[in-house]
Amino acid sequence: MLEFIGWLGVAFGLLVAPPQLWKILKTGNTEAISLVTYAFLCLALICYLLYAISINDPVFITAQSINTTVNVAILIQLIRRKRAN
Secondary structure (H helix, E strand, C coil): CHHHHHHHHHHHHCCCHHHHHHHHHHHCCCCCCCHHHHHHHHHHHHHHHHHHHHHCCHHHHHHHHHHHHHHHHHHHHHHHHHHHC
16 A cells, blocks of 8 residues: 555656646746746755665656756756856
8 A cells, every 4th residue: 555655656746847848848938937946856866766766666766857957957947047148
């Protein structure tokens, strides 16, 4: 049962960052998003991913891999847009 709850958490996590990335790519608008916040978020996610790998937890590895990838993509878009302005 706990593993199911973990996978459910992965599913809910997919409802957060991917739509944000899609909106940025679609509109190009990043003005209301903090670059510093996303930089620290990405560092935190990388740390969580490394920990997940170290404990060999498939649910945690999957969740952190997806979150890290999507949030780093958002961070890259933020950096590009900030440089363009």
